[in-house]
Structures are given as C-alpha cells and as structure tokens.
Amino acid sequence: MNLHQRINAFTKLGAFLSQFTTPEAVKNETVDYNELFFDGFKHQLKLAKEHNGWFTQKNLIFALQGWAQSLTPSQLEQWLKEYNFDAVSPQQVAIIMAGNIPLVGFHDFISVLISGHAVLVKQSSNDKHILPYLAKYLEQVEPEFKGKITFTEGKLKDFDAVIATGSNNTARYFEYYFKGKSSIIRKNRNSVAVLTGNETEQQMQDLSEDIFRYYGLGCRNVSKLFLPKGYNFDAFFNAMFPWNDIINEHKYANNYDYNKAVYLMSEFKMLENGFLMIKEDESYSSPIATLFYEYYESTEALQDKLKTEAEQIQCIVSKGFIDTEIPFGKTQKPELWDYADDVNVIDFLLKI
Known part of the structure; x- marks a missing residue:
C-alpha cells in the first residue's frame, strides 16, 4: 500500500465523518459504504454520549467537524509533502491514548498508519466507542489496512515504539516501562x-x-x-x-x-x-x-x-506577543501539522 492509497483512504474517512457534523446526521449517498456504516456510527456516538457525560452532542459534533475538515486531499497532502515515506520499514507502534476529549488520540493514530506502520491501540476507558468503529471503516475502504490496526485492553505486547499520553505521574511509569523503546511520552500541559x-x-x-x-x-x-x-x-x-x-x-x-x-x-x-x-x-x-x-x-x-x-x-x-502564538479562538482547531508538545510525530515515525 503506497502513500497515495493511504491518503485516499483517509480522505474517504473524512467524507464519511462530514455526515455527522450537524445535530441531525445527514446521509450523503455518494459516500462509500454508507449502507454498512452510517447507522452503526450514529449508534456509536450515542454510546459515547451515554458512557461519558462530558461527551455531549455539541462536543462530539465539534470534534467530528475538525476531523472532517482536516481529512481532505489538500490538507493531507500539505501535511505530508515534505516527507519521503519510501524507505519506511513497517514497525508496530503502540499508542496509549488519553480520554479527556473526543478522539483526542486520533492524530497519533492517523500519523502511524499514514506513515506506513502498524498500530497497537490502548484506549482510555472514557473514550472507547468511536475509534474502533472508524478503524473498521478504514479497513473496508482500504483492505490493506487489515492486520495493521489492533486494539487491546490488556498489557501491551510485541511492539517496536510507543506514543503514550498521560499525567505527570503516569509519565514516570511510562518512562520506566518503555525505557528500551523509541518513544514519545507526553505529560500534563x-x-x-x-x-x-x-x-x-x-x-x-x-x-x-x-x-x-x-x-x-x-x-x-x-x-x-x-x-x-x-x-x-x-x-x-x-x-x-x-x-x-x-x-x-x-x-x-x-x-x-x-x-x-x-x-x-x-x-x-x-x-x-x-x-x-x-x-x-x-x-x-x-x-x-x-x-x-x-x-x-x-x-x-x-x-x-x-x-x-x-x-x-x-x-x-496572544496577538503580537511571541512567534509561536496561537490566534484567539483557534486552540481547539489545530492543523494536522500542529503537534502536541511541539514534537513532530511524523519525524519520529520516520526514524524508528
């Protein structure tokens, strides 16, 4: 599977998500595999709301709007244009996700897959309904993703690198447990x-x-x-x-x-x-x-x-305070190339 195929798959996922960016989901008949996934995803969003009281309909819609706008050919190509993925040797990359806001670990997830690696996901119990369903959609639109996406609730095993997000306390545990692995470990910010x-x-x-x-x-x-x-x-x-x-x-x-x-x-x-x-x-x-x-x-x-x-x-x-400032109103509207903790995940994935 080449980069073009991966970009095409995530573009189709973005089109699928765009149907759920209003209070009443609106089916677009041109979206692939709607007959298999549209009603099921509505149900997963309902489960997410019921399971986590912070995941209101407004916040779920806001998160899906952001990803629908990001997963387009122009955005994906702009994000990846400076990188060469031809020499990537596929590795198994574990991701330990937080669960404070909907799909908070999704950027790490797509970064691993679009780089040509396989992903092993350990989700937060607070946000466990949406991503596995979207993974099934990806596998449907691009069958070569099958076998490259694994979810686990148990101890992480058989992986080559790890991206872990947690508190300052859990970060100390991560640093000890993953000391022999290539890693990105995020703390409280x-x-x-x-x-x-x-x-x-x-x-x-x-x-x-x-x-x-x-x-x-x-x-x-x-x-x-x-x-x-x-x-x-x-x-x-x-x-x-x-x-x-x-x-x-x-x-x-x-x-x-x-x-x-x-x-x-x-x-x-x-x-x-x-x-x-x-x-x-x-x-x-x-x-x-x-x-x-x-x-x-x-x-x-x-x-x-x-x-x-x-x-x-x-x-x-701020406005005119520092070169790296974020404009007012934009903190929860990051671009694909805005990396958490200012650590470039794609660079990391190309070097493991």
Whole structure:
C-alpha cells in the first residue's frame, strides 16, 4: 500500500465523518459504504454520549467537524509533502491514548498508519466507542489496512515504539516501562492567554471558545491568563457571557459548585459571574469552571518566564506577543501539522 492509497483512504474517512457534523446526521449517498456504516456510527456516538457525560452532542459534533475538515486531499497532502515515506520499514507502534476529549488520540493514530506502520491501540476507558468503529471503516475502504490496526485492553505486547499520553505521574511509569523503546511520552500541559487590555471585542469572544470548548478539559484549552497590572475585567466578563448556558450542564455545574465552596471556605479571593470563577494563582492547571490569572510587569519578563516554563505549556494565545502564538479562538482547531508538545510525530515515525 503506497502513500497515495493511504491518503485516499483517509480522505474517504473524512467524507464519511462530514455526515455527522450537524445535530441531525445527514446521509450523503455518494459516500462509500454508507449502507454498512452510517447507522452503526450514529449508534456509536450515542454510546459515547451515554458512557461519558462530558461527551455531549455539541462536543462530539465539534470534534467530528475538525476531523472532517482536516481529512481532505489538500490538507493531507500539505501535511505530508515534505516527507519521503519510501524507505519506511513497517514497525508496530503502540499508542496509549488519553480520554479527556473526543478522539483526542486520533492524530497519533492517523500519523502511524499514514506513515506506513502498524498500530497497537490502548484506549482510555472514557473514550472507547468511536475509534474502533472508524478503524473498521478504514479497513473496508482500504483492505490493506487489515492486520495493521489492533486494539487491546490488556498489557501491551510485541511492539517496536510507543506514543503514550498521560499525567505527570503516569509519565514516570511510562518512562520506566518503555525505557528500551523509541518513544514519545507526553505529560500534563496547559494553555495560556496573554492579554494587554487592548484586545478587540471579537478577540475576547474568540478567547471564550478557547476557554469553554470541551468544558476546558483539553490541554489546548486556556486555563490561565497573564494580565497587565490594573487590568479591567469588565470586557473579559462581557465576552464570556454568551457561554452562560454551560452552567445548565450538570457535570460542569457540580464542579462549579464544589470548587466555589472550596474557595469560599478557604477564604480565597476570586471573581465569578455565576458560571466561571477567576482566581489569582501561579499554577497553570486550573480546576473545571475556574480560570487562573497572574499579573506581569513587562512583556520581556513574561516571555522569559514562559520560555523557562515551556514544558508546562501547550499553547500561548496572544496577538503580537511571541512567534509561536496561537490566534484567539483557534486552540481547539489545530492543523494536522500542529503537534502536541511541539514534537513532530511524523519525524519520529520516520526514524524508528
């Protein structure tokens, strides 16, 4: 199976997913194998929602929209154009996936397969319904994928390299357990936004997307703000208001109530608007329904700080602050060539 065949297979998968990017799935009669997979995938999405309360219909649709837009010939070819896969010696690559947001490990999955390797997947129990079904679709549209995709719930065996995503604690276990293997091991990271107080209304509204999408559960979600001294929060809270219905989601509301009670009992100073709390804190990882903030004295000092603490940071959202910044509203809309932890997975896969 050559690269063209693999790109063609993932393009067909993208077309299949595009049918599920609205509240009512709309069947496209030109999509291959719909008679076998369309109704079944609707059922898998239903199971995913029932199994994980954070996987609401809105969040599932958002994730599928992103992948449908990425899995097109132009996007796939732009992603892969600088690489030569002709000399790849197929290996078995294990992937240990997180389960915080829908299909969070899908980029690793397609990277392994499109590079010409076989994949051994250990999924999170929080996100176990969607990917195996999509794997079956891939095997149908490109039979040469059969035998190259394996899922396991047990101990990983017989693999040559590993990509593992987890917490700082599990990363220590991964580093020990996989010390003899080529590996990418990801730890906790969070995203930040650097504000000046001169942001436009639209930029602030876009920032709300970076904060609230997926309830803030993703490493690309903004969990902390860096603010100039004397920052006026009025524009910030006004821009957050359109997300006020999020408090009607019971899992989010439970976290909001719990964390608010903890802060009040501990007499921590905070600001809140009925569905979001903001608290001055030097940490990067804020609880659900909470956003941390920290004041900065100068742009130069903050740039130095974030460079020093880069291993804790996934994305920096800003305008004109740093070369690697992410535009407001784009953290949960990565391109195929935007790699987690800034580690190029395709480069890694070409060298194993």
